[in-house]
Amino acid sequence: MNKMEKALHELSEMDDLAAQDSPVHRLHPTAKLLSTIAYIAVVVSFGKYQLGALAPMLLWPVLLFQVSGVSVRTCFYKLRIVLPLVMAVGLFNPFYDRAPMLYLGGVAVSGGVVSMLTLMLKGLLCLMASFLLMATTGIDSLCASLRRLHVPGMLVTLLLLTYRYVGVMTEELAVMTDAYHLRAPGQKGIHVSAWGSFLGQLLLRSMDRAQELYGSMLLRGYHEHFHYAPVRPFALPDGVYTLGCALVFLLLRRVDISQLLGSLLVR
Amino acid sequence: MIEFQHVSFAYEKGRSVIEDLSFRIGDGESVGLIGANGAGKSTVMKLMLGLLAGEGKILVDGSELNRANLSQIRRKLGFVLQNSDNQMFMPTVYEDMMFGPLNYMLSREEAERRVDAVLERLGLQALKHRHNHRISGGEKRMAAIATVLAMEPETILMDEPTSALDPYNRRIVINTIRELGQTKLISSHDLDMILDTCDRVILLSEGRIAADGPAERVLRDRALLEAHHLELPLRLA
Numbered sequence: 001m002n003k004m005e006k007a008l009h010e011l012s013e014m015d016d017l018a019a020q021d022s023p024v025h026r027l028h029p030t031a032k033l034l035s036t037i038a039y040i041a042v043v044v045s046f047g048k049y050q051l052g053a054l055a056p057m058l059l060w061p062v063l064l065f066q067v068s069g070v071s072v073r074t075c076f077y078k079l080r081i082v083l084p085l086v087m088a089v090g091l092f093n094p095f096y097d098r099a100p101m102l103y104l105g106g107v108a109v110s111g112g113v114v115s116m117l118t119l120m121l122k123g124l125l126c127l128m129a130s131f132l133l134m135a136t137t138g139i140d141s142l143c144a145s146l147r148r149l150h151v152p153g154m155l156v157t158l159l160l161l162t163y164r165y166v167g168v169m170t171e172e173l174a175v176m177t178d179a180y181h182l183r184a185p186g187q188k189g190i191h192v193s194a195w196g197s198f199l200g201q202l203l204l205r206s207m208d209r210a211q212e213l214y215g216s217m218l219l220r221g222y223h224e225h226f227h228y229a230p231v232r233p234f235a236l237p238d239g240v241y242t243l244g245c246a247l248v249f250l251l252l253r254r255v256d257i258s259q260l261l262g263s264l265l266v267r
Numbered sequence: 268m269i270e271f272q273h274v275s276f277a278y279e280k281g282r283s284v285i286e287d288l289s290f291r292i293g294d295g296e297s298v299g300l301i302g303a304n305g306a307g308k309s310t311v312m313k314l315m316l317g318l319l320a321g322e323g324k325i326l327v328d329g330s331e332l333n334r335a336n337l338s339q340i341r342r343k344l345g346f347v348l349q350n351s352d353n354q355m356f357m358p359t360v361y362e363d364m365m366f367g368p369l370n371y372m373l374s375r376e377e378a379e380r381r382v383d384a385v386l387e388r389l390g391l392q393a394l395k396h397r398h399n400h401r402i403s404g405g406e407k408r409m410a411a412i413a414t415v416l417a418m419e420p421e422t423i424l425m426d427e428p429t430s431a432l433d434p435y436n437r438r439i440v441i442n443t444i445r446e447l448g449q450t451k452l453i454s455s456h457d458l459d460m461i462l463d464t465c466d467r468v469i470l471l472s473e474g475r476i477a478a479d480g481p482a483e484r485v486l487r488d489r490a491l492l493e494a495h496h497l498e499l500p501l502r503l504a
Contacts, residue, residue, distance in 0.1 A: 221338065
């Protein structure tokens with residue numbers, strides 16, 4: 001199995017995760033989608049120095065990992081490529097914002113370091129929440145929920161096709177890299193001189209395949225309504241879950257739990 | 268019934284792939300569409316399904332194919348693609364088979380009944396919950412046929428249904444095609460398979476009909492086949 005085939009296998013594992021059964025998996029997709037959106041909105045609304053106040057937001061993904069049976073290790077393994085990019089966002093903050101903000105055992109910690117850590121934690125929390133949504137819902141149910149929330153069909157189709165397109169592109173990449181290495185023995189990676197034509201061919205080939213794939217969907221009645229996605233009515237527990245999550249998130253946003261606990265301990 | 272009336276199509280201006288093509292396929296007919304590479308076989312099928320738009324008229328059961336009735340016409344025509352990987356886009360065989368019937372607003376129970384009936388008919392029950400990317404090429408081809416049959420189309424179009432199959436799986440696909448009661452249009456270079464499954468053959472050459480007649484007659488005509496870069500089926504050689 002080459003690297004690309006492994007990637008393809010990993011992609012299909014997301015569908016496997018979504019097909020598992022747990023109280024989180026059984027929740028209505030719309031409930032999960034709305035609570036995730038609320039969570040991400042609250043997480044990003046924290047100020048850049050509110051690291052302490054942000055920390056308790058970690059409780060929600062931890063709870064979901066526990067209840068859904070999705071392992072934290074799987075999450076970090078699957079996010080291993082994108083995670084460093086997100087974490088790198090605030091990397092330069094310590095250079096720009098050097099004013100001491102707090103002292104930890106006599107060591108001054110600058111505002112830049114705090115804001116960098118806040119940004120990193122925000123990125124991590126948002127990624128974990130998105131991963132949990134995908135790992136417990138599945139792309140088709142998610143798209144069906146988006147349509148139910150009146151998100152334009154074109155946008156939802158784009159999302160669905162992008163998801164499917166990743167698989168198609170990876171398959172084509174696997175075939176092309178195999179063909180390349182068979183005629184370039186002993187060479188590590190793809191030589192710079194071939195990058196242009198390689199990428200061009202990859203784009204053309206995967207576009208052709210994506211076109212066929214979309215044609216196949218159309219021929220089997222696809223019309224942006226996702227009737228085929230597993231559905232059940234939005235029940236009372238789903239409503240309670242959504243509302244409960246939203247209220248807890250707002251509470252965590254309004255009340256600095258870390259500070260509260262800290263002041264209780266100091267007293 | 269499917270009818271092409273003076274249909275022309277070009278991918279690029281001035282380079283026609285299909286030129287003034289007219290033919291008619293009656294209900295229950297089994298028609299083989301043969302021709303050399305680039306003769307226009309796949310294009311004819313895509314035009315029939317409204318995936319490409321050309322000049323002239325295409326009629327399905329008397330209704331002219333247009334944007335307004337595209338969905339109804341596509342419901343009548345099931346298309347088995349040459350590359351099953353492009354046909355099977357859902358995670359499992361079961362989900363792929365449910366995709367079409369549910370999109371056409373069948374209840375989940377009715378769709379499941381259809382899926383089970385088709386799987387049983389084709390002897391594919393063991394594939395039901397298998398992942399599409401973990402089944403063999405032959406199984407995938409059979410599953411692709413199953414996804415189309417689950418929609419219960421009146422006509423089945425197949426593009427190279429036996430390509431890249433080993434002799435055993437090829438025979439399974441041929442037997443399955445023979446047992447289908449629907450109207451069939453099968454495009455292929457596998458002339459032995461065409462001889463096994465079709466009563467009539469249309470030979471395309473440079474976008475025009477070079478021959479149209481009973482399969483036995485057209486496929487026995489060595490001079491005609493060789494003039495169009497084809498060879499006699501092995502069984503008749």
